[in-house]
Amino acid sequence: MxxxxxxxxxxxxxxxxxxxxxxxxxxxxxxxxxxxxxxxxxxxxxxxxxxxxxxxxxxxxxxxxxxxxxxxxxxxxxxxxxxxxxxxxxxxxxxxxxxxxxxxxxxxxxxxxxxxxxxxxxxxxxxxxxxxxxxxxxxxxxxxxxxxxxxxxxxxxxxxxxxxxxxxxxxxxxxxxxxxxxxxxxxxxxxxxxxKNNQDLVLRYKAVINDGLKRDLGHALALEKERAHDYYSGMTKEQFKKMQEFIAGRSSKKPPSKM
Missing domain, CATH: 3.90.226.10 (2-enoyl-CoA Hydratase; Chain A, domain 1)
Known part of the structure; x- marks a missing residue:
């Protein structure tokens, strides 16, 4: 067994x-x-x-x-x-x-x-x-x-x-x-x-949470800034376009406001 x-x-x-x-x-x-x-x-x-x-x-x-x-x-x-x-x-x-x-x-x-x-x-x-x-x-x-x-x-x-x-x-x-x-x-x-979520971001998000827990708040916030900068710096125009299209698609599926 x-x-x-x-x-x-x-x-x-x-x-x-x-x-x-x-x-x-x-x-x-x-x-x-x-x-x-x-x-x-x-x-x-x-x-x-x-x-x-x-x-x-x-x-x-x-x-x-x-x-x-x-x-x-x-x-x-x-x-x-x-x-x-x-x-x-x-x-x-x-x-x-x-x-x-x-x-x-x-x-x-x-x-x-x-x-x-x-x-x-x-x-x-x-x-x-x-x-x-x-x-x-x-x-x-x-x-x-x-x-x-x-x-x-x-x-x-x-x-x-x-x-x-x-x-x-x-x-x-x-x-x-x-x-x-x-x-x-x-x-x-x-x-x-x-x-269901973006798997690359899931991996990165888990890492920044867990790594940040090992530091004091000030250094953890700096870590988040550093990794966010690296993440966005590495994105292509095509990736930003896909992000915008995805967000626009999600927004169009929202139910109409009752107001």
Missing amino acids: DLIQTRTDQNGVAYLTINRPKSLNSLTRPMMIAMAKAFKAFDADDSVRVVILSGSGPSFCSGVDLTAAEDVFKGDVKDMESDLVYQMEKCRKVIIGAINGFAVTAGFEIALACDILVASKTAKFMDTHARFGIFPSWGLSQKLSRVIGPNRAREVSLTATPITADQAERWGLVNHIVEGNELMKKAQEVAQAII
């Missing part, structure tokens, strides 16, 4: 499924390496526009398989080619996480590496690093506080208290909550909405 399953549909949506349901999709080092390679391949594949990441069975990912903990934690941490979260963050394509059941510790970190999260009502996010004496290395100690605030993040991580789906939505951690049987449908709806 393939523990990591991938496929791409005709619309350009790539699917990566963690497929170890009897172990609640806990990760071994070979699984993590396979996922890292998959995300690197998605990034290089021009036919892939959006990636949906999910787990089979009742759990998204329960973290590292602790029976293989030494192999995972004492692996070559400087090998970025096999670093799953690094490859997710490097992937230019939008990553939608479909979270069903538990996203625990490493699973939580993988969820935080997604760009958009859709969760089932049974989803729970939990950081057990402090409980098991595991030091975070995939960003949980830094990312969570930036999403839900430092006080909430400290309590979640230092007490190992689960975040329910309802809390996750209120705190801005997830974008949508749905019934479990609607999870993939909602993720696909979000993916299709992204695919």
Whole structure:
């Protein structure tokens, strides 16, 4: 049985499924390496526009398989080619996480590496690093506080208290909550909405948002200006003409004003 399953549909949506349901999709080092390679391949594949990441069975990912903990934690941490979260963050394509059941510790970190999260009502996010004496290395100690605030993040991580789906939505951690049987449908709806847009701009927009989050506001605004200048400087007269024609076409389809 393939523990990591991938496929791409005709619309350009790539699917990566963690497929170890009897172990609640806990990760071994070979699984993590396979996922890292998959995300690197998605990034290089021009036919892939959006990636949906999910787990089979009742759990998204329960973290590292602790029976293989030494192999995972004492692996070559400087090998970025096999670093799953690094490859997710490097992937230019939008990553939608479909979270069903538990996203625990490493699973939580993988969820935080997604760009958009859709969760089932049974989803729970939990950081057990402090409980098991595991030091975070995939960003949980830094990312969570930036999403839900430092006080909430400290309590979640230092007490190992689960975040329910309802809390996750209120705190801005997830974008949508749905019934479990609607999870993939909602993720696909979000993916299709992204695919309808200008794909070059989608890639650039994701990059400027994510890169800007690593900087203070002043430097992030300067980054946006710099990339906008580069983008428009590279456009031809024909591209500007097509943009104007597209906007004019959209405007002509608007319903008449009631005024």
